[in-house]
Amino acid sequence: MDKFVVRGGNPLLGTIKVSGAKNSALPCMAAAILTEDEVILENIPQVRDIETERKLLVSMGAEVELGYGRAQHRTRIKCGILSDPVAKYEIVKTMRASSLVLGPLIARTGIARVAMPGGCAIGGRPIDLHILGLEAMGATITQDHGYLEARSPNDGKGRLKGAHIVFDKITVTGTEDLLMAAALAEGESVFENCAREPEVTDLAALLIAMGAKIEGAGTGTIRIQGVAKLHGARHRINPDRIEAGTFLIAGAITGGDLSVDSCEPKHLGALITKIEQCGVKIDVGVDKVRVRSGGDLKAADMTTEEYPGFPTDMQAQYMALATQAEGTSTVTENIFENRFMHVQELIRMGANITISGRTATVRGKSPLQSAAVMCSDLRASASLVLAALVADGETILDRVYHLDRGYEHFEEKLRGVGAQIRRMGDVFGKK
Numbered sequence: 554m555d556k557f558v559v560r561g562g563n564p565l566l567g568t569i570k571v572s573g574a575k576n577s578a579l580p581c582m583a584a585a586i587l588t589e590d591e592v593i594l595e596n597i598p599q600v601r602d603i604e605t606e607r608k609l610l611v612s613m614g615a616e617v618e619l620g621y622g623r624a625q626h627r628t629r630i631k632c633g634i635l636s637d638p639v640a641k642y643e644i645v646k647t648m649r650a651s652s653l654v655l656g657p658l659i660a661r662t663g664i665a666r667v668a669m670p671g672g673c674a675i676g677g678r679p680i681d682l683h684i685l686g687l688e689a690m691g692a693t694i695t696q697d698h699g700y701l702e703a704r705s706p707n708d709g710k711g712r713l714k715g716a717h718i719v720f721d722k723i724t725v726t727g728t729e730d731l732l733m734a735a736a737l738a739e740g741e742s743v744f745e746n747c748a749r750e751p752e753v754t755d756l757a758a759l760l761i762a763m764g765a766k767i768e769g770a771g772t773g774t775i776r777i778q779g780v781a782k783l784h785g786a787r788h789r790i791n792p793d794r795i796e797a798g799t800f801l802i803a804g805a806i807t808g809g810d811l812s813v814d815s816c817e818p819k820h821l822g823a824l825i826t827k828i829e830q831c832g833v834k835i836d837v838g839v840d841k842v843r844v845r846s847g848g849d850l851k852a853a854d855m856t857t858e859e860y861p862g863f864p865t866d867m868q869a870q871y872m873a874l875a876t877q878a879e880g881t882s883t884v885t886e887n888i889f890e891n892r893f894m895h896v897q898e899l900i901r902m903g904a905n906i907t908i909s910g911r912t913a914t915v916r917g918k919s920p921l922q923s924a925a926v927m928c929s930d931l932r933a934s935a936s937l938v939l940a941a942l943v944a945d946g947e948t949i950l951d952r953v954y955h956l957d958r959g960y961e962h963f964e965e966k967l968r969g970v971g972a973q974i975r976r977m978g979d980v981f982g983k984k
C-alpha cells in the first residue's frame with residue numbers, strides 16, 4: 554500500500570495547474586448511458602474514481618476509451634447496446650458515486666439493477682432521495698439481496714413520467730441522478746430545493762448539448778421538458794474547484810506565493826473570502842488565483858454549507874490551516890455526520906482540537922510535528938498532507954490510495970512548486 558513521505562518547512566512558490574473536476578466527470582460519464590451515440594468528454598482527471606467509472610460502464614456493455622496523452626485527458630464513451638444494465642457490488646463498493654447510473658439506466662433501458670452503495674468513512678450516505686424521486690417519476694424500485702431492482706412503468710417497457718419533486722434535503726448526486734432521468738421522461742419535471750453546485754450546472758450543460766431541454770440548473774429550481782431521444786455530444790469538464798481550493802490552502806499554510814492556474818475563480822468565492830479573513834493575500838485573475846502570505850495567519854470561524862456556501866469538501870483542509878492561525882477557530886460540519894476523521898490524526902501531529910457534536914474548536918497556533926499518520930478518506934488525506942507541509946521533520950502518510958481517488962498526480966504537482974514530498978510504494982520506487 555503506497556505511502557507519502559513529506560518533509561515540512563518549504564514555502565510553496567510558483568505555478569500549479571488544476572485538473573478537471575472528478576465530481577463533474579462522474580455524472581457526465583454516466584450521462585453517456587442516455588444515448589446510443591458517442592459522447593466525448595475532455596479535461597477528464599487521471600484519478601482512480603474515473604477508472605472505476607470506466608470499468609462500471611464497460612461491465613454494462615459500453616465502449617469506453619480513456620486517453621491521458623499530452624493533449625488528451627479525454628474519454629470517448631459509446632453506449633450502443635447496454636447488454637447488462639447492472640452496477641455490480643464489487644465495483645459499487647469501491648465508489649458510491651456508482652449510484653449515478655441508476656437514473657440514466659432506467660431512463661434508457663427501462664430496467665436497472667444497482668448494488669446499494671455502502672456507507673463510507675464520512676457518513677451513512679443514504680440514497681433514499683434518489684429512490685423517492687424515481688418512484689415519483691413512475692419507477693418501481695425494490696430491494697433484493699443488497700441490490701436495488703428498478704423498472705420504469707409498464708414493467709420496464711414504458712417511459713418514466715415527468716414529476717414535480719421537492720427535495721427534503723439538498724443532494725448533489727440526487728439532483729444529478731434525477732436530472733438525467735427527467736431528460737428522457739415523458740412530459741415536464743419541476744425540481745425544487747435542488748443542489749446548486751457547479752458540478753450540477755456542468756452536467757446540465759452536457760445534457761443540453763445532447764438535446765435535453767433544461768432550465769434553471771445552478772439555481773434551486775430546475776425545469777426539464779423530457780424528450781424521446783438524446784444524441785451524442787462533445788463537452789469539456791469544469792476545472793476541479795476542490796483541488797484548486799486545496800492548493801490555495803497549501804500556498805497559505807506554507808507562507809508561500811503560489812499561482813493556482815486553469816481554475817474557475819467564480820466557483821471559489823466562499824473559500825477565497827474565508828482565507829482572506831485569515832489574513833492571506835489573494836489576487837483573482839480570469840482563470841487563476843494567486844495566494845500569498847500576509848504575515849501571521851489569523852483565526853476565523855467556518856461553517857460548511859451547500860454551494861455557494863463553504864464546501865464540506867474543503868472542511869478538513871481548512872482545519873489544517875486553522876491549526877496554524879493565531880487564536881481560536883470553530884469549524885462546523887453541517888453536511889455529513891462523521892467528517893472529522895482527520896482530527897485525531899492532526900492531534901497526533903500536535904494540533905489542539907476538541908470536538909463537540911458537529912463543531913470542532915481549533916486553538917492555534919500549534920507547531921506541528923512529523924508523525925506516522927493514516928489517511929481515512931479523500932479530503933482528510935489532503936488535510937494531512939497540508940499539515941505535513943508545515944510539520945517539523947518527515948511525516949509518513951499511509952493509505953494514500955484514498956487521495957489517489959480524487960487528486961491527479963498530487964505529489965508531482967506539489968513537488969513542482971517546492972514541496973518535499975515523495976511516494977513510497979510497496980515495491981521500492983514503484984511509480
Ligand code: EPZ
Nearest residue numbers: 576650678679680681682683723724725726866888889931
Ligand atoms: C457529493 O456527494 C460529492 N460526491 C461529495 O464529494 C460531496 O462531499 C457532497 O456531494 C456534498 O457536496 C460526488 O459528487 C461524486 P449529497 P453526495 O447527496 O451527492 C444526505 C468528495 O470528496 N442525503 O449532496 O453523495 C447525505 O447523507 C465527495 O469528492 C440523504 O439523506 O452528497 C448528506 O448528509 C465526498 N439522502 C447530505 O444529504 C439522499 O438520498 C448531502 O449529501 C442523498 C443525500
